[in-house]
Amino acid sequence: MRQIFAEEHLAYQIDDVGGVHPAVDQEFQRNMVSTVAALQSHRYQSISQSIEIALSHLYADPPNYKMAWRAMLLAVEGLFGLKFPHARLTPEEILRRLLPVVESAYKTNSTAQKAARAILTGFQGWVDASLTYRHQPGVAGAPDPPADIAILAISHGASFLRWLADLDVDPSKSVQLCQAGDTVAPHKSSGVAVEVGQSSA
Numbered sequence: 001m002r003q004i005f006a007e008e009h010l011a012y013q014i015d016d017v018g019g020v021h022p023a024v025d026q027e028f029q030r031n032m033v034s035t036v037a038a039l040q041s042h043r044y045q046s047i048s049q050s051i052e053i054a055l056s057h058l059y060a061d062p063p064n065y066k067m068a069w070r071a072m073l074l075a076v077e078g079l080f081g082l083k084f085p086h087a088r089l090t091p092e093e094i095l096r097r098l099l100p101v102v103e104s105a106y107k108t109n110s111t112a113q114k115a116a117r118a119i120l121t122g123f124q125g126w127v128d129a130s131l132t133y134r135h136q137p138g139v140a141g142a143p144d145p146p147a148d149i150a151i152l153a154i155s156h157g158a159s160f161l162r163w164l165a166d167l168d169v170d171p172s173k174s175v176q177l178c179q180a181g182d183t184v185a186p187h188k189s190s191g192v193a194v195e196v197g198q199s200s201a
Contacts, residue, residue: 032155035051035162038162051158053071054068065146066144069157070134073127075161098120102167122156126157126160130157
């Protein structure tokens with residue numbers, strides 16, 4: 001039975017006495033469910049596919065944390081690229097491209113602006129951390145990340161995806177804001193997919 005769960009990349013696992021539990025934990029599952037739900041638009045199809053790949057690696061037996069993290073990074077890069085065509089996801093570009101968008105989005109709330117700027121700093125750190133596990137031609141591969149760090153990073157990546165999707169509600173305005181600032185799909189057999197279907201019923 002455990003082998004079936006692993007082969008189907010289910011979001012659950014069986015313990016030694018036959019109990020079924022989330023493969024990571026319930027909070028992680030809720031986070032992934034809400035992220036998948038926020039990316040239902042056809043515009044985000046490739047991003048959803050990257051999340052599906054991340055989950056398939058995460059729920060494999062044994063889990064491939066490095067590949068799962070890389071797939072989540074690819075999803076974030078994909079959404080960032082949709083919002084800011086031809087821009088690479090780097091700490092510098094986050095500040096250059098996203099800061100004007102964030103300041104405009106929360107322009108009537110100075111406290112929210114301050115908090116959002118701090119979150120952008122965290123986003124920059126997440127990108128730096130994620131890039132350390134990206135394969136680079138001619139460079140020795142990074143060792144596998146510890147499970148706790150990888151799961152934390154994947155969860156944070158999902159949260160950043162939701163935020164970016166929310167800021168991407170009107171893509172044309174986002175691009176206009178970016179240009180003005182320059183001058184100054186879920187695994188079909190995973191628990192996530194099932195729960196999203198239930199929540200949208």
